[in-house]
Amino acid sequence: MVSESAxxxxxxxxxxxxxxxxxxxxxxxxxxxxxxxxxxxxxxxTAQEHFDFYRDHSTRIMIGMTIASxxxxxxxxxxxxxxxxxxxREKNSHVLSTVQLVGGLLTGWVGMMAPMMWCALAEFSxxxxxxxxxxxxxxxxxxxxxxxxxxxxxxxxxxxMGLYDNSKEPLFPRSAGVIGVVLAVGYVTLALIPxxxxxxxxxxxxxNMYFVWITFFFYLLWVSRLCVQDLKRSQVGIQAVAGAxxxxx
Numbered sequence: 684m685v686s687e688s689a690x691x692x693x694x695x696x697x698x699x700x701x702x703x704x705x706x707x708x709x710x711x712x713x714x715x716x717x718x719x720x721x722x723x724x725x726x727x728x729t730a731q732e733h734f735d736f737y738r739d740h741s742t743r744i745m746i747g748m749t750i751a752s753x754x755x756x757x758x759x760x761x762x763x764x765x766x767x768x769x770x771x772r773e774k775n776s777h778v779l780s781t782v783q784l785v786g787g788l789l790t791g792w793v794g795m796m797a798p799m800m801w802c803a804l805a806e807f808s809x810x811x812x813x814x815x816x817x818x819x820x821x822x823x824x825x826x827x828x829x830x831x832x833x834x835x836x837x838x839x840x841x842x843x844m845g846l847y848d849n850s851k852e853p854l855f856p857r858s859a860g861v862i863g864v865v866l867a868v869g870y871v872t873l874a875l876i877p878x879x880x881x882x883x884x885x886x887x888x889x890x891n892m893y894f895v896w897i898t899f900f901f902y903l904l905w906v907s908r909l910c911v912q913d914l915k916r917s918q919v920g921i922q923a924v925a926g927a928x929x930x931x932x
Contacts, residue, residue, distance in 0.1 A: 695914050697764035700757050701907025705900050707754035712798055715747025719896070725887055726821055726880040730813035733820055737808035744805035748798035755794030761907065762787025762837065768910055769840075772848055779840045786836030797827040824876070824886045831873035834899070839867035841906060854913050859905065866898050 685693075713719035717740060724736045737744065762784060769780035800823040808816050845853065845860020855863070873891055875884040883889040 691914070691918055694764060694767070695911065697760055698768075698907060698910035698914055700764075701761040701910070702904055704754040704757035704761060705903050705907070708751050708758070708794065709900060711747045711750030711752075711754055712794075713896075716744055716751055716798065716801065717747065718801075720887065720892065723887055724820060726824070726885055728817070730817040733817040734808065734811075734813035737805050737816055737820070741805040741808060745802050748802035748805070751798040752795045752802075755791045755798070758794060759788050759791035762791065765841070765906065765910060768854055768913055769844055772844065772850065772854055779844050783837050783840035783844075786833045786838075786840065789830070789833035790837055793827060793830045793833065797823050800826070828873045828876050828886050828891065828895075831870050835867045835870050838863045838870070838902065842867060852913075852916060855906070855909055859909060862902065866902060869898075870895060 709719075714722065717723055717736075724733055728736070765787065766780045766784035769783060770777050773780055800819070804816065804819050804823070811819075841855060842860045842863025842865075845855035845857055845863060847860075848854060872884055873895065876886045876891055879885045879888065881888075884891050886892060
């Protein structure tokens with residue numbers, strides 16, 4: 684049987700892991716893996732430009748994507764902790780915690796799979812025709828962004844929890860609920876990336892790159908912080924009850 688103190692420590696570490704994996708993913712996928720501006724390859728580039736991009740940066744991309752895949756695995760632990768804390772707040776049904784868990788785990792899975800696809804492309808790009816390099820690069824972006832529904836499910840569940848949790852000290856405040864729902868709706872625009880390679884809905888565009896990814900990362904950092912705060916409040920309450928019982932005896 685795991686002691687209560689050990690369980691509390693494990694949960695705190697898992698809640699804090701959200702901050703670690705998000706920062707690590709930005710470094711691995713975004714900076715080293717060259718998937719954020721000003722580093723990334725544009726879908727409007729020619730096949731030869733894509734070929735040259737991978738030829739010139741193959742080692743850097745492989746290192747970055749390996750880091751990103753690791754951090755996406757940590758993210759799966761983090762969303763399991765979110766689900767655990769959400770489940771404690773649900774009385775009659777665990778539907779929101781379940782939806783968040785499934786959506787979060789699948790988001791983590793996509794976050795591991797796509798970087799490994801980019802990693803493989805970086806390793807073998809010089810053995811491929813430039814047209815195939817561009818095809819696999821763009822296809823991986825479609826897999827990465829086109830599975831937006833799993834993140835919509837995760838953020839939507841977190842948002843609804845914030846909106847409908849009427850306890851005195853909710854896990855997620857109403858503001859987090861509103862923002863979560865708004866972001867979930869806003870991410871539907873990722874469905875447009877196959878049809879726009881130069882404007883705001885391109886995967887490197889103003890909306891589907893800057894808005895989507897900046898809000899995604901910062902919202903999850905906020906959720907991680909809220910989970911940590913909730914656990915600390917719970918521990919204080921448990922200690923207060925234990926102290927009162929000790930005095931009573």
